[in-house]
Structures are given as C-alpha cells and as structure tokens.
Amino acid sequence: MKPLLDVSNLSKTYGAVRACDRISFSLYPGQILGIIGESGSGKSTLLSAIARQIPADSGKVTYHSPKNGTGEPLDIFSISESERRQLMRNEWGFVRQHARDGLRMKVTAGANIGERLMDTGHRHYGNIRTEAKRWLEQVEIPTNRMDDLPGTFSGGMQQRLQLARVLVTQPRLVLMDEPTGGLDVSVQARLLDLMRQLVRSLNLSVILVTHDIGVIRLLAHRLLVMNCGEVVEQGLTDQVLDDPHHSYTQSLISATLVP
Amino acid sequence: MVYPVLLTFTVEPMSYVSVKGGEKAIQNAEALLKARRRGDRTLPELSLTQIKQQMSLAVDRVMCEGSLYDLDLAALAIKQSWGDLVEAIFLLRAYRTTLPRFYYSQPIDTNAMSIQRRISSIFKDIPGGQMLGPTFDYIHRLLDFKLAAEDNRPTFPTEESSSTEIPRALDALGQEGLIQSEPPSSTPLSSALLPSDANSAHDPFDLTRQPLNVPASRDARLQNLTRADEGFLLSLAYSSQRGYGNSHPFAGEIRVGEVEVAICPEELGFEVCIGEIAVTEVQMVNQFKGSKQLAPQFTRGYGLTFGYNERKAMAMAIVDRSLRAKEFGEEIKGPAQQEEFVLSHSDSVEAQGFVQHLKLPHYIDFQAELNLVRKMREEYEANETASQETGSQQVGVSNGGISHDSKVA
Amino acid sequence: MTAKLPNTTTPDAAISVEPGFNFAYLDEQTKRSIRRSLLKAVAIPGHQIPFSSREMPMSYGWGTGGIQVTASVIGADDTLKVIDQGADDTTNAVNIRRFFKKVCGIKTTEETTEATVIQTRHRVPETPLREGQTMVYQVPIPEPLRWIEPSEIETRKMHSLSEYGAMHVKLYEDITRFGHIATAYDYPVMVNDRYMMRPSPIPRFDNPKLNMSPALQLFGAGREKRLYAVPPYTTVKSLDFEDHPFSVEQWDKPCEFCGSTESYLDEVVTDNEGGRLWICSDTDYCNRRQAQMKPVGEK
Numbered sequence: 001m002k003p004l005l006d007v008s009n010l011s012k013t014y015g016a017v018r019a020c021d022r023i024s025f026s027l028y029p030g031q032i033l034g035i036i037g038e039s040g041s042g043k044s045t046l047l048s049a050i051a052r053q054i055p056a057d058s059g060k061v062t063y064h065s066p067k068n069g070t071g072e073p074l075d076i077f078s079i080s081e082s083e084r085r086q087l088m089r090n091e092w093g094f095v096r097q098h099a100r101d102g103l104r105m106k107v108t109a110g111a112n113i114g115e116r117l118m119d120t121g122h123r124h125y126g127n128i129r130t131e132a133k134r135w136l137e138q139v140e141i142p143t144n145r146m147d148d149l150p151g152t153f154s155g156g157m158q159q160r161l162q163l164a165r166v167l168v169t170q171p172r173l174v175l176m177d178e179p180t181g182g183l184d185v186s187v188q189a190r191l192l193d194l195m196r197q198l199v200r201s202l203n204l205s206v207i208l209v210t211h212d213i214g215v216i217r218l219l220a221h222r223l224l225v226m227n228c229g230e231v232v233e234q235g236l237t238d239q240v241l242d243d244p245h246h247s248y249t250q251s252l253i254s255a256t257l258v259p
Numbered sequence: 260m261v262y263p264v265l266l267t268f269t270v271e272p273m274s275y276v277s278v279k280g281g282e283k284a285i286q287n288a289e290a291l292l293k294a295r296r297r298g299d300r301t302l303p304e305l306s307l308t309q310i311k312q313q314m315s316l317a318v319d320r321v322m323c324e325g326s327l328y329d330l331d332l333a334a335l336a337i338k339q340s341w342g343d344l345v346e347a348i349f350l351l352r353a354y355r356t357t358l359p360r361f362y363y364s365q366p367i368d369t370n371a372m373s374i375q376r377r378i379s380s381i382f383k384d385i386p387g388g389q390m391l392g393p394t395f396d397y398i399h400r401l402l403d404f405k406l407a408a409e410d411n412r413p414t415f416p417t418e419e420s421s422s423t424e425i426p427r428a429l430d431a432l433g434q435e436g437l438i439q440s441e442p443p444s445s446t447p448l449s450s451a452l453l454p455s456d457a458n459s460a461h462d463p464f465d466l467t468r469q470p471l472n473v474p475a476s477r478d479a480r481l482q483n484l485t486r487a488d489e490g491f492l493l494s495l496a497y498s499s500q501r502g503y504g505n506s507h508p509f510a511g512e513i514r515v516g517e518v519e520v521a522i523c524p525e526e527l528g529f530e531v532c533i534g535e536i537a538v539t540e541v542q543m544v545n546q547f548k549g550s551k552q553l554a555p556q557f558t559r560g561y562g563l564t565f566g567y568n569e570r571k572a573m574a575m576a577i578v579d580r581s582l583r584a585k586e587f588g589e590e591i592k593g594p595a596q597q598e599e600f601v602l603s604h605s606d607s608v609e610a611q612g613f614v615q616h617l618k619l620p621h622y623i624d625f626q627a628e629l630n631l632v633r634k635m636r637e638e639y640e641a642n643e644t645a646s647q648e649t650g651s652q653q654v655g656v657s658n659g660g661i662s663h664d665s666k667v668a
Numbered sequence: 669m670t671a672k673l674p675n676t677t678t679p680d681a682a683i684s685v686e687p688g689f690n691f692a693y694l695d696e697q698t699k700r701s702i703r704r705s706l707l708k709a710v711a712i713p714g715h716q717i718p719f720s721s722r723e724m725p726m727s728y729g730w731g732t733g734g735i736q737v738t739a740s741v742i743g744a745d746d747t748l749k750v751i752d753q754g755a756d757d758t759t760n761a762v763n764i765r766r767f768f769k770k771v772c773g774i775k776t777t778e779e780t781t782e783a784t785v786i787q788t789r790h791r792v793p794e795t796p797l798r799e800g801q802t803m804v805y806q807v808p809i810p811e812p813l814r815w816i817e818p819s820e821i822e823t824r825k826m827h828s829l830s831e832y833g834a835m836h837v838k839l840y841e842d843i844t845r846f847g848h849i850a851t852a853y854d855y856p857v858m859v860n861d862r863y864m865m866r867p868s869p870i871p872r873f874d875n876p877k878l879n880m881s882p883a884l885q886l887f888g889a890g891r892e893k894r895l896y897a898v899p900p901y902t903t904v905k906s907l908d909f910e911d912h913p914f915s916v917e918q919w920d921k922p923c924e925f926c927g928s929t930e931s932y933l934d935e936v937v938t939d940n941e942g943g944r945l946w947i948c949s950d951t952d953y954c955n956r957r958q959a960q961m962k963p964v965g966e967k
Contacts, residue, residue: 599820624871
C-alpha cells in the first residue's frame with residue numbers, strides 16, 4: 001500500500017532552538033498517526049511546517065493521490081501558494097486547538113460549514129443549508145443551532161463545529177492540533193468517540209498532535225514520541241504504550257494519571 | 260445684509276420646484292467666509308511676515324505635513340485657512356501638485372548641520388555638549404499675561420560661539436558595534452528582513468508619485484511618517500510607550516538646525532547648493548535582544564521633519580522603530596506596530612477628506628436603506644402578529660422566501 | 669514668493685480658461701501616468717489598479733478619484749455632464765462642473781444624450797448610454813472584501829486566487845437573518861466572470877445598467893488610490909444564489925412630475941405632518957419626459 005503522505009528529514013529551528021530535528025515518517029490511507037510529547041517538544045511546529053503555514057528550514061513533504069487525479073505526487077514545499085491554499089480547502093483540513101482560530105466567530109454555524117462549499121462554487125442557498133444540516137447531524141450538534149453564532153456554543157460543540165467545517169469537502173487528510181485540549185474529560189471522551197467513527201466512516205487519514213496519552217491510546221493506530229525536537233520512539237500505539245523502550249517514553253507513560 | 264446661502268425649495272399644491280440655486284449658494288458661502296476671515300476692517304490685517312516670525316512653529320508644521328518647504332506659502336496657507344492648520348496643510352499639498360518637478364536633491368547631510376539645538380538623553384555629557392536652543396522644555400507653563408500687550412521687546416541673549424565640532428552622540432555606540440548600522444538604500448539588508456524595492460538602487464521611492472504598497476520599504480515608510488498627522492503619530496507613540504508594544508526607547512540624539520540642499524544636475528556633473536532648510540532630526544535608541552540573523556544590539560528609530568518640529572520628530576522615530584517589529588521578529592501587540600494600519604491612516608489630508616465627506620448628499624443611498632428598513636420592519640411586524648395569533652414562539656426567519664422586492668409604501 | 673508657471677500644454681488643447689493651470693489642471697505627465705493605469709484597468713476588467721493619486725483642490729472623499737480620471741481622459745472637444753445623486757444641480761456636482769469649466773474651458777451639459785463624458789456620484793442615468801460615451805464613477809471604497817478582511821495584503825491574495833467564498837458567506841448570512849440579501853447599494857458584482865468589484869454606492873436598482881453597456885465605464889478612488897474599469901459590452905453580474913436571485917427596488921407610485929414608473933424615485937418630505945412626494949432622482953430624464961408631455965406649441 002502506498003503512503004498518502006511522506007515526511008522526510010523535516011527540520012525547523014527558532015534561533016538557537018531546534019524545534020524539529022530531521023523528522024521522517026509516512027502516513028498511510030485510513031490511518032491515524034499520533035504525535036505525542038510534552039509542551040515544547042516541537043510537535044505543533046511540526047504540524048504547521050507540514051501544512052506549510054510556517055516555512056521549514058529543510059526537508060521534504062510529499063503528498064500522494066491528490067484529488068486532481070493526475071497521479072503525480074505533490075511536493076508540498078514547492079507548489080505555489082495558490083495550489084497550497086486550494087489543497088487546504090479541498091483535500092486537507094486543519095483542526096486547531098482553539099476553535100476561535102479555526103472558525104469564523106462572527107458568522108453562524110451554518111455559514112461556517114457552508115463556507116468551503118461556497119468557496120468551491122456552490123450557489124444554491126437551500127442546498128448549502130441542507131448540506132450544513134447534514135454535517136451538524138454527523139457531528140452531533142442539534143440542527144436548530146444552525147443559525148446561532150459559534151460564540152454561543154460550548155467548547156466541545158465549537159470543536160465539533162470545526163470538524164464539520166473541515167469535513168464538509170471530504171478531505172483526505174486531516175491535521176489536528178490538540179483538538180481536545182481545554183475540554184473536560186467527559187466532553188473529550190465524546191469528541192474522541194465521534195472522531196473515531198468519522199475516521200472510519202469517511203476513510204480519513206489523520207495526523208493528531210497531543211500531549212495526552214489517553215487521546216493517543218483511544219484514537220491513534222501508530223504513534224511518534226517527540227522530545228526536544230526529535231522522534232525518540234515510534235511504532236504501533238499499543239506496542240509502544242505497553243512496552244516503551246525509550247526512557248522518555250517510559251517517563252511520559254508513568255507520569256499519566258490513571259483514572 | 261443677508262447672504263443667501265440656503266438651498267431652498269417651494270412646495271405649492273400640485274407642483275414642486277426642485278432644488279435650485281446650488282451654484283449661487285456656493286458663491287455666496289465663499290464670499291461670507293472671506294468676509295468673516297478678514298473680520299473687523301479697522302483692525303490691522305495679518306501679514307505673512309508676522310505669521311512667519313511670530314507663528315513660526317505653525318508654519319513649520321504646515322510645511323512638514325504639507326510636504327513643501329516654503330515659509331511664505333505656508334504662512335499664506337495659514338492666513339487663508341483662518342488658522343486651521345489641517346486646512347492649511349491641505350492647501351499646500353494641493354498647490355504642490357501643480358508644481359513642475361526638476362530634480363531630486365542630494366541627501367541632506369545632518370552631520371554638517373549648523374546646529375541651533377542638540378541634546379542627548381543617553382549620556383550625561385557628550386563631545387560638543389548639550390545645547391538647549393530655544394525650547395519650551397524647561398519653561399514653567401504659566402500663562403504670561405504680559406504677552407497680551409503688543410509692545411513686548413525681549414532681547415536676544417548673547418550667543419556662545421559653537422566652534423567646537425559636534426559629532427554624533429550615537430557614534431560612541433557605533434564604535435563598539437553596539438548599534439545597528441543603516442546601510443544606504445542601494446545595499447539593502449538581507450532580503451529575509453526587508454522587502455525588495457521595485458525601483459532602481461539610485462532613485463528613492465517617491466510617495467508623491469507612487470502609491471504606497473505594503474509591506475513598505477524603509478524609504479516609503481519614512482516618507483509616509485514624516486508627512487503624517489502629528490496628533491496621530493503622537494498618540495501611537497504614546498500607546499507604544501504604555502505597553503502596547505515596543506521596548507523602552509531612549510532619545511539618542513535630537514538635532515535642530517540648518518542644512519544645505521544640493522542638486523547635482525547631469526548637465527553640470529557637480530553639486531550645486533541651492534539653499535538651506537531648517538530640519539529637526541531625532542534618533543531614538545531601542546534595545547534588541549537578538550535573533551537568528553542579528554546579534555543583540557541597539558536599534559534605531561528615525562525621525563526627520565522640516566522646521567523645528569521636535570515633538571513630531573520624536574513621535575515619528577518611536578513609531579518608525581515600532582513598525583520594524585516584523586523585521587526584528589518581535590511580537591506584534593499593538594496598533595503602533597501594525598504597518599498597514601499606521602501607514603494607511605496617517606495622512607491628515609486623506610483622513611479629513613473622508614470624515615468630512617459625510618456632509619455630502621447621501622440621500623440616494625439613504626433612500627435605499629430606508630426602503631430596506633421599512634420592508635424588514637413590515638416583515639418583523641407581520642411575524643410578531645402571526646406568532647401572537649398562533650400563540651407559539653417563532654424562532655428564525657423565513658427560509659427561501661420570495662426575493663423579489665415588494666412595493667414600498 | 670514667485671508664482672511658478674507650469675511648462676506644458678497639450679498640443680491640441682484649447683487654451684485653459686484659468687491662467688496658470690495646464691488643461692484639466694493635472695500636468696501631462698500625471699495624466700499620462702493615470703491613462704497608463706486606466707489602460708491596465710480596461711485590459712483586466714474589474715481588477716483594481718493602484719495609481720499615484722494627487723492632492724486636488726477638493727478633499728479626498730469628495731470625488732478626487734473621479735476628477736482625476738475625468739481630467740486624464742477629457743479632451744478639448746468633449747462635452748461634460750456631472751451629476752450627484754442623479755441631479756446636475758446638487759452642490760457637489762455644481763462644484764465639480766465649475767472646476768472643469770475653470771481649468772478646461774470645455775462645453776458642459778445637463779443632458780445625458782449630449783454628453784461624451786459623464787462623471788457621477790451614486791447614480792447611473794436612466795437614459796440608456798451609447799457607444800462612445802464614457803462614465804466616470806466616484807468610488808469611496810474600492811475593495812469589495814474590505815468588510816471581511818481589513819488587510820490589503822490579504823485581499824490582494826484573495827483576488828488573485830479568486831477566493832470569493834467569504835462574500836457569499838455574507839449573502840448567506842443576510843438571507844439567514846433577514847430572509848433576503850440586505851445590501852441596498854454598492855452591491856457587489858462579478859465582472860467578466862473573473863473579478864469581484866464594487867460598482868460604487870449606486871443603488872442596486874442601477875446594477876443591471878452596468879451589464880453589457882455600450883459605454884466605457886471607469887471607476888476612480890482617489891483616497892484609496894485605485895482605479896478599475898469595465899470596458900464596453902462586458903458582463904457584470906450581481907452576486908446572488910440560484911434560489912435567491914438578484915432583484916431590484918420597485919415603487920408603487922409613479923413620479924409626481926413625469927409619471928414614470930421605471931425610474932429611481934427620491935422621497936421628498938413636504939410638510940411636518942408626514943407629507944411625502946416621490947419624484948425622479950435623474951433630473952435630466954424627468955425634465956425631458958415632462959417636456960414631451962406638454963402639448964405641442966406650449967413652452
């Protein structure tokens with residue numbers, strides 16, 4: 001099976017600090033890859049660099065099977081800004097840690113979901129609304145909230161709205177940066193459950209960054225453990241978590257509060 | 260005598276004579292303005308010389324923001340605008356548009372300034388000393404009622420000869436390599452820091468000939484700031500000092516005096532001095548902790564104005580440095596650091612035009628809004644009565660209703 | 669202080685009426701530079717072109733963009749009409765017409781059919797335009813995406829990438845909130861199926877007149893320093909949804925003077941008891957209709 005995404009020797013430095021040090025991995029279709037590490041490990045930087053929202057210092061990111069059907073892999077760092085923005089709108093999605101960064105807070109939930117449709121040329125108000133309703137149902141937001149502003153939603157609902165906004169164009173790859181951060185435990189559990197279902201039903205590939213082992217254990221098939229900009233361990237989630245080799249991984253796991 | 264300055268219409272039964280007399284009204288308004296501006300004929304008329312000498316700072320401000328160095332024209336503009344300096348600045352700018360352009364001058368050399376005032380706050384003592392010049396700084400702000408009379412004859416104090424050299428205060432820092440050097444525009448800093456200039460390396464950007472593009476090059480930014488409204492810059496500088504961005508600035512050097520203006524015409528091949536102008540130059544010094552590309556050092560904010568315009572030049576220098584936040588990788592926290600915001604709103608001529616244009620007739624657009632509000636009101640009231648009748652709350656709006664506008668009552 | 673006389677005149681210009689000024693006030697170099705920008709604008713319909721706007725004797729915000737465009741294209745044998753709110757006699761229109769008379773000495777007119785150049789604020793004449801005429805619109809804010817995105821850098825990107833989804837979001841929100849699109853004037857349009865443009869604060873009633881017009885349409889924003897153009901016979905389509913098509917205002921009363929049921933009507937307050945009159949905003953159109961209505965022989 002061919003990988004969907006290849007990251008090769010990606011590095012990014014801030015001043016004297018190496019935020020990402022020659023990171024390499026492959027992501028396969030339908031797979032959730034977790035990147036775990038504590039704050040400052042470089043995992044968020046890695047995600048932003050992959051999406052080319054910040055410039056990497058070196059390395060390569062190759063995206064296979066774009067929807068344009070040419071079969072040609074895309075070198076993310078060398079495509080034009082126009083192509084990149086198209087990609088981010090159609091095939092990739094980015095779910096941010098704070099919903100405020102990923103949503104338009106001043107327009108209604110329905111408009112937030114419908115925007116990507118309107119971006120891609122949809123011009124029937126009724127149909128757009130129907131689609132938006134459908135996605136609200138998919139992410140378990142009551143459809144009578146469609147005309148409300150995101151500011152009136154709870155934190156968990158805002159994250160689910162972000163999901164809907166990103167999934168409406170049926171992307172292949174979703175990047176998530178601490179999607180459950182700041183939510184309380186039961187809300188988290190519900191969101192994670194939903195994400196697991198959607199990944200399966202939509203055959204998504206996901207790169208998920210988090211500091212929370214519980215999230216990784218629940219969602220990720222494979223994981224990378226990052227410490228000080230380096231990948232110190234990687235493998236299948238269950239294997240790594242049940243039998244960690246690297247001392248840092250061990251300390252991470254033992255530091256987790258067991259409910 | 261009653262000047263007809265009103266636009267009137269009459270309404271008679273079955274007929275209506277639409278608004279006329281616009282041209283006449285405008286002419287009479289102008290005549291009224293001129294008469295009021297002159298005021299009581301028995302009082303002596305203001306002379307340009309009086310304005311130039313006794314309102315010198317007003318003249319300096321008008322020249323600076325008007326972007327035209329001519330004391331007589333600035334004085335005339337102030338007289339014509341009845342004392343309104345923003346209006347005077349506008350007059351000068353409009354006049355400037357009509358002037359033919361001959362040359363770009365050579366850069367002025369403020370090192371060779373014939374100095375009236377020079378101070379530095381960063382050193383207790385500097386070669387050349389601290390020359391106070393004619394400043395308001397240490398004077399107690401007590402209204403001086405003697406000035407109400409018209410026979411004041413103050414005497415000039417004896418001047419100390421300043422034959423000693425007055426080198427740059429910041430040279431001391433420069434010798435240690437502690438202050439960022441400012442290369443001339445033909446050798447730009449690394450392109451990672453500055454946007455490349457569209458022009459050739461020889462001709463500077465000319466804000467009076469080219470529209471501003473953001474991100475702006477240094478020359479475009481400084482030109483914009485030097486003609487910017489003083490109040491706007493002052494408030495921005497103030498905001499940056501109060502914590503909306505910026506590290507603490509220090510007044511490295513303030514110089515006020517005359518400099519020569521020289522041109523180098525191609526036909527001659529050598530420089531010719533065409534006159535002298537008074538300028539105020541301020542260099543503010545800020546700390547910079549270093550980045551990937553630059554070592555820790557002091558950085559500069561630069562202010563330059565026509566005439567004696569110290570407060571403006573200081574504000575300009577603070578805002579100049581503030582706008583370089585991106586260049587130094589600093590976090591953008593306040594409006595004074597936001598280039599587009601500052602440079603788009605700094606011009607008083609633009610600002611006063613747009614704010615005051617609201618006085619123009621807008622009744623067509625208002626009519627359109629009126630129609631819309633009436634219509635939406637009808638719908639709102641229809642909804643209210645409907646929901647009262649059915650006894651249930653109706654939330655939300657009609658979806659996919661008729662889009663063709665209904666009639667306006 | 670010595671008066672400085674500018675050193676150029678156009679070769680085929682009539683002698684300007686006010687001494688000391690070049691024909692149409694601006695110097696030839698400035699006019700040429702503005703015309704170059706206009707040519708670019710005509711080549712890319714609806715796209716905003718930056719230009720080096722000059723300070724004029726009128727304030728920014730009072731039509732300097734339109735004035736500079738007119739000054740750059742007008743010639744000695746042109747006939748100029750200037751309207752504001754549809755009328756020739758409003759103070760601003762009078763002022764601008766006076767200005768051009770002073771600095772050009774050209775013929776001016778109040779009749780749309782006689783004019784070769786028409787400068788307007790906030791209305792398009794009711795009388796259909798013909799080939800060879802040039803409309804010059806005064807524009808306060810040229811950028812249609814300004815409401816969503818205050819940054820010029822970002823809106824430039826959005827235009828170059830045709831990222832106009834956000835504008836439809838606004839229309840969607842209007843329909844959600846009010847049941848229909850709530851923009852009454854300066855209604856955004858797509859020009860030549862490529863660029864989104866603001867037609868200036870004309871009521872949406874006038875938008876259809878821009879589509880496939882035989883006239884050349886030029887737009888000038890002096891303070892914002894942008895020009896744009898719609899060449900003759902270019903498509904100009906007002907934004908809408910398939911199931912919420914664009915619509916224009918209607919009145920249920922005719923004009924009190926000429927009886928027209930097809931023109932844009934001004935509402936005039938006649939007394940303190942709420943008395944109202946509706947009359948054509950386009951004074952030339954109304955006057956001509958009234959003249960036609962009078963029986964033959966009567967003045």
